[in-house]
Amino acid sequence: MRAVAAILVKEFRQIRRDRRMIPLILVSPIFQLVILGYAATLDVNEVPVVVQDQDGSAVSRTLVSRFEATRVFQVAGRVERARELDDFLRFGRAKLGLVIPRGFAADLGAGRPASLLLVVDGTQAMVASVGLNHARETLLQFLREHLSAAPARTGALPIPDIRIESRVFYNEEMRSADYMVPAVLAMVLMVMTVVLSSMNLVREKESGTVEQLIVTPIRPVELLAGKLIPFVLIGLVDVLIVLAVAVLWFEVPLRGSIPFLFGASALFLLSTLGLGLLVSTASTTQQQAMMTAIFFVMVPSVLLSGFIFPIENMPRVFHGLSRVIPMRYYLEIVRGVFLKGTGPAEHWAQVLALAGLGVLIFGVAVASFRKRVD
Amino acid sequence: MNLWVVVSKEILHLRRDRRALLILAGFPAIVLILYGYALNFDVHHVPLGVVDLDRTRASRDYLAAFLHGEYFDLVATPPSRRELADMLHAGTVRAGLVIPSGFGRALDRGEMVAVQALMDGSNANTAQTALGYLNAFSLAFAMDMARDRLRAFGAATSGAGIPADLRVLVYYNPTLETARFLVPGLIGIILTIMAVVSTALSLVREKERGTLDMLRVSPLRASEVVIGKTLPYLAISLFASSLVLAVGYGLFGVEVRGSLALLFAMLLLFLFGALAMGVLISSMTDSAQVAFTVSATLTMLPSFILSGFVFPLESMPAAIRLVSYLIPARYILAILRAIILKGEGLSAFWMEFLCLVGFAVLMVSLASLKVRRQMR
Secondary structure, rough: HHHHHHHHHHHHHHHHHHOOOHHHHHHEEEEEEHHHHHOOOOOOEEEEEEEEEEOOOHHHHHHHHHHHHHOOOOEEEEEOHHHHHHHHHHOOHHHHHHOOOOOOHHHHHHHHOOOEOOOOOOOOOHHHHHHHHHHHHHHHHHHHHHHHHHHHHHOOOOOOOEEEEEEOOOOOOOHHHHHHHHHHHHHHHHHHHHHHHHHHHHHHOOOHHHHHHHHOOOOOOHHHHHHHHHHHHHHHHHHHHHHHHHHHOOOOOOOOOOHHHHHHHHHHHHHHHHHHHHHHHHHHHHHHHHHHHHHHHHHHHHHHHOOOOHHHHOOHHHHHHHHHHHHHHHHHHHHHHHHHHOOHHHHHHHHHHHHHHHHHHHHHHHHHHHHHHH | HHHHHHHHHHHHHHOOOHHHHHHHHHHHHHHHHHHHHOOOOOOOOOEEEEEEEEHHHHHHHHHHHOOOOOHHHHHHHHOOHHHHHHHHOOOOEEEEEEEOOOOOHHHHOOEEEEEEEEEOOOOHHHHHHHHHHHHHHHHHHHHHHHHHHHHHOOOOOOOOOEEEEEEEEOOOOOOOHHHHHHHHHHHHHHHHHHHHHHHEEEEHHHHHHHHHHHHHHHOOOOHHHHHHHHHHHHHHHHHHHHHHHHHHHHHHHHOOOOOOHHHHHHHHHHHHHHHHHHHHHHHOOOOHHHHHHHHHHHHHOOOOOOHOOOHHHHOHHHHHHHHOOHHHHHHHHHHHHHEEEEEEEHHOOHHHHHHHHHHHHHHHHHHHHHHHHOOO
């Protein structure tokens, strides 16, 4: 125990001496929170539209005003010629072009099929398809109004309509921040316990001080504990920061129990510390450790855990792969506790998976670490 | 001449560290393969529960309109709204529809009917997209009904048929494939992360081992150190980009429509800035851990999220949009998309080009300045 304390003192001294470390540990999670909280939204609004109104009638102007009225579109310009419209798209000044051909109003009035042309910049497929859907919807709405306003033609037959009244659970206003912000917990813990801890372990190897440590009467397990505990503590401080910012600044509802959240975080740490340890035993330089940690642990975790991109949308193979990613289970718990207020009763499967993966990874890591040291 | 000394020293470091070399050269292509297949923003196969209190032909037709595509999977038909809500809570369904009794009759009379949708909003983006589908399908169904009526009624009177139709012309990415727009974006992002992170340790490493003093007493100039330390990474990054382009073409059919020479010139310009940024971070920090944390914080999330890679910049709050102008990945992304997908030349993106030039000049001079001070 005294040996562990001695190493702890040494580690904290090293961290303190690096005067940029402490502020960074505080600033980095907040930076991540701001970016994920404010910018990671797939809401599509204010898509710039360029309009070429060849008809110039009252009807066509009404149609354009319908496009202007939605939050999704913003008329970025009006042009006369097709060339100019193409230029708007080429230079990225507009993502959508609406062409109302000459005779649109006349055709519509005479009951002839009238057509519109929508030109779409497909480079950002997501924005394009959402924009396209909204354009269709706007057009249908417009036609419905137009038809209803001319009962003479429909023979006073009222037009039926179906309206969706939505009731959204858990995240009533569908704010993407509520979904993204809690996930920063997983990200911060990963960075601290996988990347930084593995680099820290390798540092002794790189600077040759590991031999000095080995000849001391400190046992490998004590050395390990002393080296890992600082990062666990820093990680938990970061958890508190993230929780505070999420609840107080972003006003994400925290509906479940905080102790359960901490319990789950501890289980998650078991896997991440194990991964960090594995990375360190497999690396000889800090650069190697960092790259291995980033590219073999962080990137796959972020990609396959449903951190930003839902697992349901991925092909089958990736569903299987994601089952061995601890972060996946941790994220399900974190998001459940925050938004749904769920607890151990709903999350027993995830808890079990986290515990199983944690014991397995950590066990293998400690075993290989001891072998290395001996 | 001195330059080559530094270059060969870095190459020696890299050659001894085979794994780092392999990661640097091959990882971008691997990430592209993973992302290209795994990322899909279209929301498909949303598990749907339906309570049909109407049980008429109209309600069945209405449902068929939803289930016909691959957007929704009907997984449950509970008898009441309460049970539907329970299923939503348990996570068996993500969306639920309650069709009221009298749905068919009301439609026949041409009235407005309200259908209730219950959504699991925890993933706001998925929920919003799914709700959008529900709205669109309902609207289309109602329009179809209206059109059928008009046809039945108007066949005798005026010109029948749907009064207007929408022709759609998609430029640059006609099938709206995700992979097509991901490939150029991924090149930009992975290169940013790799370039900055790989050089971020370059000087710190020397500081930690105490070998910086040796560099200091050597007759090397600061600029020679900066350029010498970045050149090998520049070569690796260019190799990695070519690999990504090859994979993009081979697996995802994304071909470069514009000029390849221009593409590589732009990449070179961008890489110089990014690599110098790594050296700058390295010169300002005292330990590898701090250098990593700074470079990761500054590149990983920002280049993913603030570059317009997937999240549309237009919809971000104004303050965040301003910040995005500071992210170099934003400019290279726009340029790569213009060259690869649109086949454009310099005239279409001269603004972005100028920003990149500014970025590169700024970073290289700042890094040289910083290193010069440290070498003294």
